[in-house]
Amino acid sequence: MKGYKKYYFNKILWYLLTLVCAVILNFVLPRLMPGDPVASIASQSLAGVTDATQVQKVYAEYAAKFGTDRPMWEQFFIWLGNALHGDLGQSFSQYPREVSDILAKAIPWTLALQLPAIIVGWLLGNILGAIAAYMKGVFDKAVLPLFMFIGSFPAFGMATIMLYIFSLKLKIAPTAGAYGFDLIPTMSWTFVKSVISHYQLPFWSIVLITIGGQGIGMRSMAIYELNADYVKYSRFLGIKDNKIVGYVFRNAMLPQITGLALSLGTMIGGNMVAEMMFSYPGLGMTMLTAVTGQDYPLLSACTLIITIMVLIANLALEIIYGIIDPRVKAQQQD
Amino acid sequence: MKNRKMNKIISVIAVAAMAMSMVAGCGSSSSSTASTDTKAETEAAADETTEEATEAADTEAAADETASSDEAATPRNETVYFAGQQWGAVNNYNPMSSNSNCWAMSQAGNCREMMYESLFMYNCLDGSVSGLLGDSYSWNDDKTVMTVTLKQDAHFSDGSAFNSADVVATWNAHKEYNSPTGASYTLYIDSIEAVDDYTVNINALLDDQGRAVNPLQIETYITAIFQMSDEYLQVVADRNNGDADAIKEDRMEDAVHSGPYSPYYASEQKLIFVRDDNYWGQSDSMWGSLPVPKYLAHVIYKDNAAGQTALQAGEVDACQQFITDVQKLWLEDGLSISTWLDEAPYGLCLSMPTIWFNCERNGLDQTAVRKAIAMATDFSQIAASAMSGQTYTFDEMPRCVANPTDAERKYIDFDQLTDLQFSGNDVDGAIALLDEAGIVDTDGDGIREYNGENLKYQAECPSGWSDWNATLEIIAAAGQKIGIDITTYFPEAASFYDDLTTCNFDIGMWTPTGAEISGLWARSAAYFSEDYAALEVNWSGNFGHYMNDEADALVKSIPYMTSDEELKEAYTTLSKIYLEEVPSFSAMYRPQAFFAANESVWTNYPAQSNSETCNIPPLVLTDGAGIEALYHLQLVEE
Structure with missing residues (x-):
């Protein structure tokens, strides 16, 4: 201890x-x-x-x-x-509004959008990577490369493509905002349905570009683990494939957890472009307003939040690593 | 074994949730179906909610009450949706605030009469002034006292009568708290006093010679300043303990106002106003009815592109944004979108975005250099590409200090200006002018010199203002053709404002005053006022510090001129100086307020071809005399 x-x-x-x-x-x-x-x-x-x-x-x-x-x-x-003391001052561009008031209204939308999107993207990416490594075939030759191609799109590019296809051409998704242009927030099914509807494009635009990067990392780690001595030994012992895949997956997951923690920490900075493209009322839009309006207090507060989130995510990761993988702690102490 | 089962259950739930969300999401891209289904209930609920909201007089509270009682709070067939006028959450409803961003209170040349009202309304189409809260006004002989009579049946949203005490209290509040209005107009108004309940005298501030400092500014005051309730001002003062700063920062969500629309809902996503069905203007002395739409709503979009997308999707009815090739929306896309004119320039051109030269810079202090740049600029290319044809050419509307409306052009004698005009793209003429002035390239680097220095300038305007950016690129190209090295520079808007207002630029682009009651004079002052140039920081005009005593004297004397002949001579002389000296030059004509209307839900918008609405200025349904448009709107499907 x-x-x-x-x-x-x-x-x-x-x-x-x-x-x-x-x-x-x-x-x-x-x-x-x-x-x-x-x-x-x-x-x-x-x-x-x-x-x-x-x-x-x-x-x-x-x-x-x-x-x-x-x-x-x-x-x-x-x-x-x-x-x-929790007083981040008054906004210049929206004076006399309090910065804390502006942030309090923006952060829930960002968290509600980015957190699930990153986690889902991370999960799907890892599953795809593991499947590609283990089953190979179409997953390794077509599906994963496809998602890597999609993942190479910049966030604004993906958002624009989705907006064009689903909103303007197919007309099955709304163009902007967090809920219907003719609605006021209520606890009604109409409103909830509208929120879900408006959630789709920003959510999937983040998820789709996350999958490829996470998938290729998982695939590499899984392939490495599949060729490890303990896997071969397990096979000689006649242990079932499912059991072996479980071991492989857990070992391959370690670096992927790092990726998840970093993604969570930087979600506001990286994925806020999606918010801007869909006029989604989160921190991304707030930062855009702050930059264009030279709103120092608001900008400082936004970047402070991002900084603190990154630091907390990294610290939490290192602390957890120390527990789940004692080798890390041991190496750090040397 | 247990773990595996649990994993399976979680996986099934997760997949089901994702699938459900996709189905729910894609199943309905708009809430309009649901809105229609629940319309009857909604209308009743909305009525109830409106009353409650008004009583509570609190936007947040109204939203909360609505949340519990109303689903589709702004039914499509009762609401006009706007874009291009609100770019962030509203910060207050306070006319004394220094930087209110409230869409209902913006003043783009003409007073926005949605929530608060001015005494009179200006009609930029014919230059007429009509009564709103005021009934009539007159000057005494020496224009030192303006007497205003008020509408006797006007009242505020709380039912209290509007009278002289309110006009006096409004002025006193602005003056006492040193609001922007107070700071501006104390230079021209000494006091406002009640003569009786429905008559006030506005006493002009007098100069050393006993003349009013500027009578035109008092005429502007009566068409531009929102009138507030005396009683409500006292409430605001009391709750802020008379602290001027606190009073100016008061959000005034519970504002008592005289206009037809009250705040209804405000958030980071949208701003909604609801009609005050007790609005005084339904009396026969004013409009004779209530405005047609029950709600006016503005979704907060991130930029022009998002607003335009919403317009095309039918989610916006009135769009105040520049739309490149707007005609393609109906010619190629087949959308039911209309503009003031069916053909180019589509909008009502009232303002003149202008290229300002810093007359203190080496070379730009020479008339030949300024004029050569203007002569070489390809204005037809600006009209065709930067403005996609949404402007008059300078052949159609020759340059002068007046905007392209009859209301202003009647003060210009164009015969005297014919020989001074330059229609642009005259590279040979510009080169000859520079050569003649001895401004030549002596070191062979292709750039002309003056005082031994290369003529090298930056042309500057805010980043992302695409039509302006394109305009400056065309001017930069013109400079290269005549041996002047002009490069473009597009900083963030705030940085540009700083450069422009502190004369820290070479060539800048900005729009002087558009169409308002004293617009012609104000624009002339913006071009020539030496007082503006003397300011350390100024947003008023003469950004390039051009000094011409004759022009400055004329600008100062115009407010005292009374006859049209005298005014015509003065403005023609100013136009001559403007064309001969080129302290700045107009790059294009442009609508003061862009206005594209989607007619899929509402129709009968202001349009020159519509005999019913052709004398209503197309100022986005809300500005100045343009608010009359709200009384003429009709639903496409009743």
Whole structure:
């Protein structure tokens, strides 16, 4: 147990250090973008005003309100102090809305879309990979290559193709949004059906491009495991194929779990393109708005969430690895 | 053994769930069938809900109540759906806010009369001003006091009467809290005082000579500023303890307003307004009836493409977006989509996207360089490719400071401008002009020099504004043909705004004021005002800091001119300077509000060919006098 403590302590320490660096970068990088969003807000509201004093006065009011009149290091510590209390500030582009309010409305949609899509994609990919390795034939020569081809599509490309085929041409799927354009959220079957309907294209566009990558990884690992000595020995012993495949699958799964954890951590960053393409109201859309509106507080908050998710996923993975595969812990301790 | 069984069960459930979701998903791509099935119940429920929502006066609460009682809350045949006007969740309904993004409160030249109302409405088709909350207005002889009489049967959504106290309170609130409106108009209005319950005097701020600083701005005020309830303003002030900043940030979800539509539902996905069936405008002194649609809804799309897709799918009725080759939607795709005109330019061109030169840059401070670039630009290519024919050519509508409407063009003597016009793609003429001015390439690198420096510029506009991006590419190509190295630069919009408003650009593209009551003067000021140029940060105009004392003096004197002859002479002179000096030049004519209507559910939209609606400006059914369109809409299938 002593070994575990040291292992976990080291890991957590490094992750905390990474978090500090990431938080600083999340704050600083958006603010290095050219342009002054506060000047935009102030001067847009003063179009037609010819009195320079009045313009300056209003600009100064906004700069003071958003804190952009202070040095960046001071802004950082104010922001950090507030963030630790759950106050992520006010959005520039949607002022005076609170950033936390905007995020609270976006995150559930993203989680509801991305989490199942990645898990389903991962599962289907691994099953396909294992089948391709074990049964070969059409699965290895046609199905897996097909999904690898699909998986090489960029997210926006896949989304566009699906939108074109299923929405515009076949007209069997909606074009945009999370539910019918004529509905208001209710607990009715009409609404639920509409949500499911709108869920399909973004969901499958993520799933389809996930399958190939996961499948090829699983296939390689499974082939490697199938040729391992313990498999041959098991066969000599007359153990049934099903039992052997079970062992092979479990061993081949280890690197795949890494892939899943990383996918979960980066889901918002990578797959948010699908959200944007389908006008799905998640973090992807929120980030797009923040970038185009030079909305520092909102952008910093979005990237902070992504950072924390990636770090948590990685930390959880390393901790779990330490338990499920003691070799990893042992090697790290050397 | 147990594990295997469990795995099988889980697998079956998972596969079944996925299959079910696909079947359910693909089985119905739209909720319209369900909406129709439950229409009767829905209408009743919606009525109930509306009443409750109004009483609760809280959008969120309304949504929650709706959720429990109503399935298809905005039935297709009672709702007009919009696109292109709301790009994010609404942040407030507060007319005193500095940056409200609420679709119902946008001011694109003409006041949007959906929720709040102005005193008067401007009709950009004929230049007329008609009464809304106001009945009539008049100036005293020296234009220092404007007297406005008010409609006596107007009232707010809470039933309280609209009267002089509200007009006074609206002004005082803007002024006291230093709202954007207050900051803008305190430069022109000294005070507003009640004469009696239904008459107010607007007292102009006077200059050193005892004249009103700018009477035109007061005329703009009465057509552009939303009137608020005195009592409600007090409620807002009380709940914010009189704190000006807090008052300006108040979301005003419970707003008391005079317009025909109230907030109904707002989320990250959509914004819906419901008709106030107690709307005062149904009286004979105004419209004589309620607007036809019960709901006005706007789904929040991510971009133009998503909005256009929805329009084509019949999910949007009125679309305020630029659509390339819009005519193909009905000619090739066979969709029942219409525009103001059946043929090019399809829309009502009211604004003039303009190329602004930074007159402080080496070379661009020379008239010859500016004019040569303008002369060499291929405007027919801009019209054909960038605008896909949705603009007049400059042969059809010669350049001047006026937009292409009779309401403004009557102030221009085009005979005096004939010799000054340039129709574009005149590369030889541009080269000759530069050579004559001694601006030549001396070092043989193919680029002309001025003061020993190569003429090298960036042409800038926001990224993703495809028609503008294409326009600047055409201008850059023109520059290369005449030995001026122009490259394009398309930053994010916020970065571009920063460059434009701080004169940190070489060549920029932006649209000056479009059609509004004082639009011609405001656009002239945008081209020539030295006051704007003197601002450190300015969104008002003269972004390139062009200095011409004669033009500036004319801009300052126009607000005091009263006779048409005098105005015509002044605007013609300004147009001459504009064409001779080329401080900037229009790249195209363009609709102030794009407007494509899908007529599969609603019809009888504003159209020049429709005798019933031809005098209603096609301003997306809601702006200025254009709101009359909502009273003429008809269902395709009753």
